[in-house]
Amino acid sequence: MKFSKKILAMGLVTLITLGSFVGCSKINKDKKIGMVVSTLNNPFFVSMKNGAEEKAKQLGYELIVLDSQDDPAKERANVEDLIQLGVVALLINPTDSDAVVKSIEVANKKSVPVITLDRQANGGEITSHISSDNIKGGAMAGEFVLEQLSGEGKINVVELQGIPGASATRDRGAGFHSILDGKENIKFISSQAADFDRQKGLQVTENIIQGNSDIQVVFAHNDEMALGAAKAIKTSNINAIVIGFDGNADAIEAVEKGEMKATVAQQPDLIGELGVGLAEKIYNGETVEKEIAADLKIISR
Incomplete structure (x- = not known):
């Protein structure tokens, strides 16, 4: 061979x-x-x-x-x-x-x-598939949004999607939307792919902010995109919460510093x-x- x-x-x-x-x-x-x-x-x-x-x-x-x-x-x-x-x-x-x-x-x-x-x-x-329950994790993120902003009026939400076609992208988004879709005070102002990449998460969020800076929530389908989004939010002095998904070390540190609000932690x-x-x-x-x-x-x- x-x-x-x-x-x-x-x-x-x-x-x-x-x-x-x-x-x-x-x-x-x-x-x-x-x-x-x-x-x-x-x-x-x-x-x-x-x-x-x-x-x-x-x-x-x-x-x-x-x-x-x-x-x-x-x-x-x-x-x-x-x-x-x-x-x-x-x-x-x-x-x-x-x-x-x-x-x-x-x-x-x-x-x-x-x-x-x-x-x-x-x-x-x-033969077998091993994963976190991505639909459940997305739903957990949606429920967290409602808990954190229960006293707010209008809530504008940005969703950073992962790689188009990946099951994690589909399932995490589906779980998130299952909680927030249909809520009168929730408006999705943008749902765009950033390919699970930190730099793309930064760039996409910056572009969204240029078009509409009235943002209360950013939910990213993974922590890398969330970390990029958090940087864009901080630079623009916007008071918005950023939620990631995975629970990696950088994201946990960002949560501890107050740069991100939360991460749905996998193992x-x-x-x-x-x-x-x-x-x-x-x-x-x-x-x-x-x-x-x-x-x-x-x-x-």
Whole structure:
């Protein structure tokens, strides 16, 4: 078999890292788990990777993690490379719920079990899906808005959406709207995509403010966009609350400083940990649940 130098190097680094872990189980080179992450340029997914790595060390598996850099074409290439390396299971955090289908079908053809993490796939054969309940989390954000601004009159809301087509974008927005839609004093003045990116969150919010600065609430589908929005709100001296989603370290710090009002906190490390645990169960021939939910909570100041 022929592998790219990059993939062989990454696999070697992973093996060296795992082998140096004090007190871990002996790594079995025949027990490889592949993990494809949409992007490692996001603290949430870095935490997910870290949780998976810790669990793999405990169980004695070699975990090979590849970064898709939010590119569906790279995602598919990553999956193909991992299949060639002989992984016993594939953990995948999709770049896009539709685009990932082709990548999953590659694994299906080789009978490699697929576990999706955080974002769902809109096709292909999935053994199990692990995520927070994004609809419930969006609803929690909507309820938080009503609790915080119950005595206010008109409430103008800005919604920063994630990557179009991603299940997290769809579900978090659906949960948020399920609480606020139809309320007489609630008006959505803008719902725009900022692709789960901090810089885009800043730019989109700045553009919205230029058109209408009468904003009371910004809800972002993840913390990275919320942090960008918080910067734009602060610069413009607007008295608006900013709510994020994920509970990453930067967002929690921003909440503590009063720069953000709240974040709907996930446990990405737990999602990664559960993924590796499921992969082992599948490898051992055990039955696993089709859907597994990780708990959520509101962190606020």
